[in-house]
Amino acid sequence: MGIAKMGFLRSFTKRKSMSETCNEVLFRRYCNNGDNAALSALYDEHSNQLYYYLLVLSDPQTAADITQKSWLKVIESAHLYQQKGRFQAWLFTIGHRMLIDELRRTRRWDAETNPTSLPNSNQVDEHSSQPSCNFHALLKKLPFAQREAFSLQQEDFSLQDIAEITNTPVETVKTRLRYARNNMRKLWTQQS
Amino acid sequence: MNEPQKEPDFKRAYQSSKQDYPAPGRIKRAVINSQRQQRWLRYLPAKEWLALAAAVGCFLILITMTNQTHLPPQNNETLALEVEFHNYADEPAPVADHRQQLTVYQREYTQNLNTLSAFYSRRAMLAQHAGSWQFIDCNQQIITVSIDLIEDLRKHKRIDPGIFDGSFVELAFDENGRLMSVSPARENLC
Numbered sequence: 001m002g003i004a005k006m007g008f009l010r011s012f013t014k015r016k017s018m019s020e021t022c023n024e025v026l027f028r029r030y031c032n033n034g035d036n037a038a039l040s041a042l043y044d045e046h047s048n049q050l051y052y053y054l055l056v057l058s059d060p061q062t063a064a065d066i067t068q069k070s071w072l073k074v075i076e077s078a079h080l081y082q083q084k085g086r087f088q089a090w091l092f093t094i095g096h097r098m099l100i101d102e103l104r105r106t107r108r109w110d111a112e113t114n115p116t117s118l119p120n121s122n123q124v125d126e127h128s129s130q131p132s133c134n135f136h137a138l139l140k141k142l143p144f145a146q147r148e149a150f151s152l153q154q155e156d157f158s159l160q161d162i163a164e165i166t167n168t169p170v171e172t173v174k175t176r177l178r179y180a181r182n183n184m185r186k187l188w189t190q191q192s
Numbered sequence: 193m194n195e196p197q198k199e200p201d202f203k204r205a206y207q208s209s210k211q212d213y214p215a216p217g218r219i220k221r222a223v224i225n226s227q228r229q230q231r232w233l234r235y236l237p238a239k240e241w242l243a244l245a246a247a248v249g250c251f252l253i254l255i256t257m258t259n260q261t262h263l264p265p266q267n268n269e270t271l272a273l274e275v276e277f278h279n280y281a282d283e284p285a286p287v288a289d290h291r292q293q294l295t296v297y298q299r300e301y302t303q304n305l306n307t308l309s310a311f312y313s314r315r316a317m318l319a320q321h322a323g324s325w326q327f328i329d330c331n332q333q334i335i336t337v338s339i340d341l342i343e344d345l346r347k348h349k350r351i352d353p354g355i356f357d358g359s360f361v362e363l364a365f366d367e368n369g370r371l372m373s374v375s376p377a378r379e380n381l382c
Contacts, residue, residue: 011233043220043224047216048211048214049210051216051219052215060213064219066206067215067219068219068222072225075223075227086334120276134292135205135206135208136209136212139206139209154203154206154207188201
């Protein structure tokens with residue numbers, strides 16, 4: 001049993017690292033040769049994840065705009081990419097910064113991101129009437145910082161990655177995740 | 193104890209919810225199109241492009257200035273051009289002393305070298321050769337040459353005898369703008 005678990009973990013880790021290597025190879029091919037196919041493959045791999053992460057933190061229009069701007073920024077700043085980090089983490093860092101800039105520009109930053117603000121039970125997504133979107137509606141009820149940390153964790157980012165993406169100490173990330181899980185559990189139970 | 197069992201529920205619910213909200217297709221089209229447009233710009237960063245553009249601009253200005261320096265002076269606002277009278281001396285006056293005579297020859301020779309070096313020429317058509325000669329050049333400028341200068345040039349065989357009204361000629365000027373010779377042009381090159 002123990003051996004089987006170890007084997008599973010090893011293969012999972014290997015698959016994840018292979019995916020990261022694949023991303024690095026694709027991005028290097030795009031940087032060196034301007035390969036459209038490589039960029040297209042990277043986009044297909046990560047665009048839905050980035051878009052949904054941004055959608056959880058904002059509205060559909062803003063999420064679409066920031067997703068597009070983030071990819072354009074990736075194209076412009078390709079020569080600045082350092083291979084020490086994962087491509088996905090770099091992409092999400094760009095997305096996070098652009099979203100914060102957009103929220104500050106439209107003066108939605110304080111209202112939405114105040115960590116002390118309580119979950120607003122009236123804040124319901126426009127798609128929440130659909131049964132399959134209940135989780136999305138629950139997620140939108142979390143405070144901004146908890147929502148962001150929780151969303152990034154569901155995208156398989158490590159605590160260190162989340163701390164770097166959100167420019168927050170690791171301990172703060174842990175706290176936000178703990179609160180987010182507790183709040184989600186309560187909301188999940190209430191809904192059930 | 194139950195917490196580890198609930199976490200995968202969140203994850204599955206999150207992934208399921210994510211599939212309900214895919215990124216709009218227009219984003220990919222915009223990104224790929226933008227990449228194609230900016231592809232050639234990526235080979236040089238912005239600062240290098242700016243420096244390259246400035247260098248090309250300076251080069252073009254230098255080329256333009258150099259070309260303008262070598263062009264004959266053209267004043268399109270001038271409708272008529274009068275050529276000042278000047279003449280040529282055939283032989284210096286004889287001097288008794290041979291050494292002084294040699295000096296005079298040397299001075300004349302040097303002066304003639306300066307005078308006779310054609311600086312530029314202008315193509316024109318002889319419009320009138322009764323009295324003062326009038327030429328019309330390619331810019332429709334009228335060049336009037338006094339009869340004295342014509343006679344002087346004729347005396348030194350610097351005007352082709354076969355020139356008549358309507359002939360296309362080539363007027364040779366020295367660097368001071370003095371007319372040196374009038375020779376027939378083979379064809380109208382205006």
